[in-house]
Amino acid sequence: MSAQIKTSTPTIETTDSPSEVKKDSKHSQSEGIQSTKTLANLPSFSPLYQQIKELLLQSLQQGEWQPGEVIPSEMDLADRFQVSQGTVRKAIDDLAANNILIRRQGVGTFVATHLEERVQYRFLKLMPDSEDPLNKASAERRIITCKQTNAKSHVAKALGLTENDPVLCLRRVLAFSGVATILEDIWLPEHSFAGLTAERLRDYHGPMYAFFESAFGVKMVKADERIKALLPDPVQAKLLEISIDTPVLSVERTAFTYNNTPMEFRQGLYLTIDCHYRNELN
Amino acid sequence: MSAQIKTSTPTIETTDSPSEVKKDSKHSQSEGIQSTKTLANLPSFSPLYQQIKELLLQSLQQGEWQPGEVIPSEMDLADRFQVSQGTVRKAIDDLAANNILIRRQGVGTFVATHLEERVQYRFLKLMPDSEDPLNKASAERRIITCKQTNAKSHVAKALGLTENDPVLCLRRVLAFSGVATILEDIWLPEHSFAGLTAERLRDYHGPMYAFFESAFGVKMVKADERIKALLPDPVQAKLLEISIDTPVLSVERTAFTYNNTPMEFRQGLYLTIDCHYRNELN
DNA sequence: CAGTGGTCTAGACCACTGG
DNA sequence: CAGTGGTCTAGACCACTGC
Numbered sequence: 001m002s003a004q005i006k007t008s009t010p011t012i013e014t015t016d017s018p019s020e021v022k023k024d025s026k027h028s029q030s031e032g033i034q035s036t037k038t039l040a041n042l043p044s045f046s047p048l049y050q051q052i053k054e055l056l057l058q059s060l061q062q063g064e065w066q067p068g069e070v071i072p073s074e075m076d077l078a079d080r081f082q083v084s085q086g087t088v089r090k091a092i093d094d095l096a097a098n099n100i101l102i103r104r105q106g107v108g109t110f111v112a113t114h115l116e117e118r119v120q121y122r123f124l125k126l127m128p129d130s131e132d133p134l135n136k137a138s139a140e141r142r143i144i145t146c147k148q149t150n151a152k153s154h155v156a157k158a159l160g161l162t163e164n165d166p167v168l169c170l171r172r173v174l175a176f177s178g179v180a181t182i183l184e185d186i187w188l189p190e191h192s193f194a195g196l197t198a199e200r201l202r203d204y205h206g207p208m209y210a211f212f213e214s215a216f217g218v219k220m221v222k223a224d225e226r227i228k229a230l231l232p233d234p235v236q237a238k239l240l241e242i243s244i245d246t247p248v249l250s251v252e253r254t255a256f257t258y259n260n261t262p263m264e265f266r267q268g269l270y271l272t273i274d275c276h277y278r279n280e281l282n
Numbered sequence: 283m284s285a286q287i288k289t290s291t292p293t294i295e296t297t298d299s300p301s302e303v304k305k306d307s308k309h310s311q312s313e314g315i316q317s318t319k320t321l322a323n324l325p326s327f328s329p330l331y332q333q334i335k336e337l338l339l340q341s342l343q344q345g346e347w348q349p350g351e352v353i354p355s356e357m358d359l360a361d362r363f364q365v366s367q368g369t370v371r372k373a374i375d376d377l378a379a380n381n382i383l384i385r386r387q388g389v390g391t392f393v394a395t396h397l398e399e400r401v402q403y404r405f406l407k408l409m410p411d412s413e414d415p416l417n418k419a420s421a422e423r424r425i426i427t428c429k430q431t432n433a434k435s436h437v438a439k440a441l442g443l444t445e446n447d448p449v450l451c452l453r454r455v456l457a458f459s460g461v462a463t464i465l466e467d468i469w470l471p472e473h474s475f476a477g478l479t480a481e482r483l484r485d486y487h488g489p490m491y492a493f494f495e496s497a498f499g500v501k502m503v504k505a506d507e508r509i510k511a512l513l514p515d516p517v518q519a520k521l522l523e524i525s526i527d528t529p530v531l532s533v534e535r536t537a538f539t540y541n542n543t544p545m546e547f548r549q550g551l552y553l554t555i556d557c558h559y560r561n562e563l564n
Numbered sequence: 565c566a567g568t569g570g571t572c573t574a575g576a577c578c579a580c581t582g583g
Numbered sequence: 584c585a586g587t588g589g590t591c592t593a594g595a596c597c598a599c600t601g602c
Binding site for chain 1: 590593598601
Binding site for chain 2: 097098099122123125127221222223224225226227228229230231245247248249252253270272275276277278279280281282
């Protein structure tokens with residue numbers, strides 16, 4: 001049936017409780033709203049669990065549940081949306097597969113967060129060649145600059161802004177056990193990160209995305225990276241304490257919040273003498 | 283209950299039909315074999331669908347269903363394993379999520395293959411900077427060498443062999459629209475690829491992994507990559523038609539068949555002047 | 565021990581594909 | 584139109600966690 005959640009009921013515009021969903025009657029898979037095809041041969045409607053997923057995403061985006069918090073139990077959500085537990089379950093499964101929610105048996109389902117020890121540096125795929133130890137948390141961070149500028153075209157494009165829109169631009173160096181390894185230039189849309197200063201960043205001890213979460217309520221959910229091999233320019237080389245003949249990885253990343261909204265663009269230069277970028281293909 | 287599939291019945295060693303599974307009785311979730319905990323506090327048993335998944339993997343590995351073929355319908359498998367359709371479904375879902383099986387509504391479930399147009403070059407993450415066109419299929423391949431040697435330690439380690447075990451070693455160049463872009467050194471365990479020659483490779487038009495499938499029955503399922511930035515040595519530079527000052531991406535890949543058995547190790551040098559390695563992070 | 569997620573079943577019906 | 588995967592439900596029970 002691919003029942004559609006009632007989005008517009010002629011008489012009732014919106015119910016009081018937010019994100020409320022009505023299905024006309026359970027059991028009946030041959031009554032109520034069923035129209036599966038909208039128009040002639042359009043891609044057909046979404047299944048119920050997809051709609052639930054969207055509603056959950058909306059709640060997340062609107063901050064109804066903050067990163068790190070529990071969301072209601074599957075049974076509660078099933079009641080709220082008037083669907084079966086299994087349907088809610090499938091929606092949550094999807095979100096959990098995308099690392100947006102985290103399930104913990106016997107405890108509940110949580111909004112993923114960059115604050116957790118376990119998932120810290122989720123987006124940093126750099127590993128020491130000597131596999132064994134994963135440094136990361138012990139990184140020394142040095143903020144080089146933090147200024148407000150106007151978006152150049154490639155930055156604007158990546159952030160979905162128009163050229164010259166105000167952006168924050170910062171540069172930092174990460175060193176692992178004393179070795180400068182990563183130089184990053186980071187651009188953030190000013191409208192979402194107003195008030196960010198080098199001091200506040202320096203005072204925060206933890207991954208940057210955790211800082212963004214707690215200080216600006218911006219939760220990064222997904223990212224795209226484009227990797228090239230480059231030679232650093234003299235300034236970059238100096239900051240990384242290498243010669244300009246030492247090739248480095250250029251990792252351009254666009255990071256997204258809920259709704260695939262780009263919220264950060266960064267270019268990282270990774271020194272890959274004792275490290276490598278690790279990737280798993282399926 | 284996390285029912286265990288009967289693996290050893292005192293009286294019957296193995297049933298005739300391969301991969302046959304018995305569950306003592308449906309319905310009864312409080313009868314039959316239930317022991318959920320093996321010993322004191324061990325990691326607890328696998329759920330049924332995991333066991334089904336293993337059995338499916340075994341069948342795949344043993345070649346019961348070849349790449350590109352349909353596997354039995356969910357109902358048939360449910361009958362065969364004496365579990366409900368839902369349980370088979372969940373097992374297949376897992377395998378489909380790992381690109382090992384492909385579901386096609388209204389048609390059936392297929393063994394994934396590198397031969398299909400749609401998934402060709404699944405493991406090649408190099409993209410032209412000008413997003414639009416994805417060349418790939420139009421690549422010109424040139425085999426430089428193809429010889430039998432003995433595995434050096436790093437190759438042996440990657441392939442799970444012991445040093446000096448016989449391996450096939452080949453080198454090739456891929457060019458996209460006339461531009462040499464990728465130089466690859468590829469090592470294969472001789473025991474699985476005996477008879478591979480440069481001629482046979484040249485005669486085959488299509489991705490290498492498709493060739494491995496049809497010629498040697500080796501299906502690559504997963505791969506790990508380690509990426510660094512390097513300067514090419516003079517020989518490499520010549521083959522890529524670049525100067526030795528041009529940094530390139532070094533992509534070391536270990537590819538695995540079913541069971542996480544490594545079957546290939548390769549080092550690729552990617553010219554990233556007009557291309558980039560594309561990665562999505564979740 | 566109560567509550568949560570995890571597994572399993574059974575059955576109904578929908579959506580899609582191919583002959 | 585038959586057969587396949589896809590969705591949805593309802594209910595039972597298991598496994599795990601925390602109090």
